[in-house]
Amino acid sequence: MMMSERQFFNVEPEVAGGLAEGTVLDRSSHPPVVSKVHYRVEGWLGDALIESFPVFLLRQEAWNAVVAEGLTGARIDHAEIPPV
Structure with a gap:
């Protein structure tokens, strides 16, 4: 593949739970x-x-x-995942 060519992939990540108490969001914009x-x-x-x-x-x-x-195109930060 030449360097100028781009490949795009559609991914469907697993939804294994949800945002929990302690998550901080600014909902004044979309996406938050x-x-x-x-x-x-x-x-x-x-x-x-x-x-x-x-x-x-x-x-x-x-x-x-x-x-x-x-x-x-992505920012990384740590997420808190409390024990189950």
């Missing part, structure tokens, strides 16, 4: 601006990518692959 994520796991099947609007969560190995490939 997130400054802190607390995620409650309710039924995770083990996928490396999960979502709960307006955030996506990646396992560390998946994020390492994103960084290694030099992909852009």
Whole structure:
């Protein structure tokens, strides 16, 4: 593939729970601006990518692959995931 060619993929991340108390969102814009994520796991099947609007969560190995490939357009921060 030439460097100027782009590939796009459609992904459908697992929804394994939802945003929990402690999540900080600014809902004055759409999508909301997130400054802190607390995620409650309710039924995770083990996928490396999960979502709960307006955030996506990646396992560390998946994020390492994103960084290694030099992909852009995403911001990383830590999410609090309390024990079940």
